[in-house]
Amino acid sequence: MDMSSVARMKTIPLGLSRIVATAMILTLAALPLRAAPQHGIAMYGKPALPPDFVSLPYVNPDAPKGGRIVMGVGGSFNSLNPYIVTGTPVEGLSLYTFETLMARSIDEPFSLYGLLAESVDTDESHTWVEYTLRPQAKFSDGSPVTVEDVMWSYETLGTKGHPRYRGAWSRVAKMEQTGPRSIRFTFTEPDRELALLMGMRPILKKADWAGKDFEKSSLDLHIGSGPYTVGKVEPGRYISFRRDPDYWGKDLAINRGRFNFDEIRYDYFADENGLFQAFTAGLTNSYREPNAARWQNGFDIPAIASGAVVKSEIPHSRPSGxxxxxxxxxxxxxxxxxxxxxxxxxxxxxxxxxxxxxxxxxxxxxxxxxxxxxxxxxxxxxxxxxxxxxxxxxxxxxxxxxxxxxxxxxxxxxxxxxxxxxxxxxxxxxxxxxxxxxxxxxxxxxxxxxxxxxxxxxxxxxxxxxxxxxxxxxxxxxxxxxxxxxxxxxxxxxxxxxxxxxxxxxxxxxxxxxxxxxxxxxxxxxxxxxxxxxxxxxxxxxxxxxxxxxxxxxxxxxxxxxxxxxxxxxxxxLWFSKTSKIAHSANLHYPERIPLYGDWPGFQPEVWWYED
CATH class of the missing domain: 3.10.105.10 (Dipeptide-binding Protein; Domain 3)
Incomplete structure (x- = not known):
């Protein structure tokens, strides 16, 4: 209420002023309760990190930039669209070149922090959620990430994308632009997680898909806003991602100490034995060993003896699955x-x-x-x-x-x-x-x-x-x-x-x-x-x-x-392992503080770095 309104109320007779005041109270009471927009959101309570956090707790904020990590993948790929059913998608594309409104901390089960979005707002029951985009958010071609891009991405993924996107979209009663950089989702039914889930959809550049069939598998490259762009790709054999020196979000607290390699590369091999042989031959420099017996007895290789390769076991506290x-x-x-x-x-x-x-x-x-x-x-x-x-x-x-x-x-x-x-x-x-x-x-x-x-x-x-x-x-x-x-x-x-x-x-x-x-x-x-x-x-x-x-x-x-x-x-x-077993070049390092989820998407290569 501004002061001019108060001044006008002074000229209203006492009885009428009480009626007006009562009406205003009732009007305010009818409005949905909401808190001020926040830097993050949690399923229950508040996120663990404060608004002025410097970095995620499990990263090395001073990690040097540079070097490369090369990982092996079994099988092949024939698609550069990881968001549809058809085709076999390539590894890493959705992780490094496309971003979401919010980012996950793999040290907290039910918290998200702003990435493309600078803030998030919701009511106590999470019946709706509103995100406000950062003004500096840009795609790799320099164009701004807009509300129009967000709305197009959500509707396209929800109606034409992989089934993993359609379930949540079916529970959205209304999607609306509420400001120059703000978008709100109102839900059809109670579901506390939806307010978080809607922040984890990849944001695509609408203009980049104009005239193209979204549901058709293809090897076309598309523009994202992430820390990497695709350097080289050979269908079925490898894909290389190059760190974008002009990445808009490199100075965000959520990104400090992350995305340190100049190059992330995935090489494809026919089978598990091929992956192991490629690593021992030096074609890749990081290898996850799924077999406990070979981890104990199968790494009698010169690189281990010389110290050029080390074996690391990463513990975790997540369910067996x-x-x-x-x-x-x-x-x-x-x-x-x-x-x-x-x-x-x-x-x-x-x-x-x-x-x-x-x-x-x-x-x-x-x-x-x-x-x-x-x-x-x-x-x-x-x-x-x-x-x-x-x-x-x-x-x-x-x-x-x-x-x-x-x-x-x-x-x-x-x-x-x-x-x-x-x-x-x-x-x-x-x-x-x-x-x-x-x-x-x-x-x-x-x-x-x-x-x-x-x-x-x-x-x-x-x-x-x-x-x-x-x-x-x-x-x-x-x-x-x-x-x-x-x-x-x-x-x-x-x-x-x-x-x-x-x-x-x-x-x-x-x-x-x-x-x-x-x-x-x-x-x-x-x-x-x-x-x-x-x-x-x-x-x-x-x-x-x-x-x-x-x-x-x-x-x-x-x-x-x-x-x-x-x-x-x-x-x-079958069985599970309480640790991830990773053999890797001695030049590849990870922080001493291991997150709750251990070796999980968001750990390697995101928080690793290269150092001689």
Whole structure:
């Protein structure tokens, strides 16, 4: 209220002034409560870093600029558009050349800080969110990042982009420009995470896509606003990113100590063995070792002895996620939970782990194991039990009572006890061995295909052991190895019975859970619900996570979801590692302070640097 308004009120009679004052109070009370725009946003409470923070806590703010990092990738690529279903996208493009309104700290599960946006505003319930662009934000060609670019990007990704963008977009009731540099999103339903999620969409330059089919895979280069531009690219072989000396955001606190290499390069090789050989030959200078046994015994190379190469283990505190072999519920052969349990019983994890890892790696016991979000393997209690109770009649055995994976024998490839259990379960489900072949009452054999990606030697080794165990049950699956493009095409349309799956899960699970397990996307090509899960319990529990009023409710909802997914028995879980094992040139360095998420997108190469 300005002083002229006060002066005018002095001339109003006393009774009328009270009426006017009351009306003004009621009008103000009717307006939505909002705080002042902030430098960051958190799911609950406030971000850990203050508005005047100097740098992220896990970076070296004085890291020198220069040098190069060369990493290997298995497979191939045929697309420079990472935002659509078609094509096999190249590594790194969305990470280094395109930016989002907000940036994630990999030291906080539920916080974002301004990047292209200088501020963010929302109401207490996160029913809407408003971002204000930085006036200095520019694309690499020098043109400003505008609200028009933001709005076009969100609508295009939401209607034509990969399914991972469409779920959130469907929950936007209104998108509107609210100022010269401001844009607001109003949501259709309660969902606390949406206010954060809408800040994590890549912003594309609208004019750069004029006259082009966004949904068509191509090798055309497009303009971004990020710290790197594409230097050279050879389809299927390599891509090189060069640090942009004119990058608009190089002096932002969120970027201090990050993006230090002059060049980031990804070279492509046919398989995992090719990646390792390229590293030992000096063709790449950083290599992540997925195999624990080779990490211990396979690095007897001159570069290690001379000190030119060092081995680093990066710890983390994130959930195990789910890595294993997923069964496609779209195939009726997997309808019965007893069949799925039998296939899990037949898999002797302890022997596989001993054979391939020397027995060193812990098994994944649930989707969020190794974290506070993971389920308790005993009976559900308290808030978790309350969340599961409405669905009790339709949940598989063990969901509420408690469920644990079978334990096999590390000494023998075949565990007779678990195989006997599997035989009994299959018989209960109507499958018996007839003339050496497992068949149903109609005489139809239990037949299915296992789809593997070419070059995945470890997965192939695991399946070789597993197939031998299945033969004891009268099952002889077909194993098909597909090249990178074929594997992606088949998994995009769910044309498989069983295949290798890897779902990395974080300490801040949210709307992406719908993409992984939600009924709504189970039949949507290109979504990530490979199992084809259609469960009212899963959908409800994801909703409960997103609408939790506090951290305790969020943990309970996630633990309940973990129970339903794990007891659903759609995946044969493998192992995870509590550290990332990285062999690298001694010239490559990383900060002493390791973030909560450890080696996660945002760590290497973002906070590493080159120094002699």
């Amino acid at each position: 789910m890595i294993g072999f997923v069964m496609n519920l779209r195939n009726p052969i997997f309808d019965d939970w007893r069949v799925r349990e039998a296939l899990i019983d037949a898999f002797n994890f302890e022997f596989v782990n001993m054979t391939l890892n020397g027995g060193t790696e812990p098994r994944i016991t649930s989707y969020f194991s190794n974290s506070v979000l993971g389920m308790d393997h005993g009976p559900a209690t308290g808030r978790v039990a309350d969340l599961l109770a409405p669905f009790a009649a339709d949940l598989p055995p063990g969901t509420i009572e408690g469920y644990s994976l079978p334990v096999g024998s590390a000494e023998r490839s075949l565990d007779r006890k678990n195989l006997k259990t599997a035989v009994g379960l299959l018989a209960d489900a109507g499958w018996t061995v007839q003339d050496g072949v497992l068949k149903n009452a109609a005489g139809e054999p239990f037949a299915f295909e296992i789809l593997l990606a070419a070059g995945s030697t470890e997965a192939q080794s695991i399946i070789d052991i597993y197939v031998e165990a299945l033969k004891r049950l009268g099952i002889s699956p077909t194993v098909t190895v597909a090249d990178t493009a074929q594997f992606k095409e088949r998994t995009d349309r769910y044309a498989f019975d069983m295949t290798y799956i890897w779902r990395a899960l974080s300490l801040s699970p949210g709307n992406e859970q719908y993409l992984y397990w939600g009924s709504e996307v189970a039949d949507l090509p290109g979504a990530r619900n490979w199992a084809g899960i259609k469960s009212p319990a899963v959908d409800s529990l994801i909703g409960a996570m997103l609408n939790s009023a506090n951290t305790d409710d969020f943990i309970a909802a996630t633990q309940a979801l973990d129970r339903v997914l794990t007891a659903g028995r759609t995946v044969i879980p």
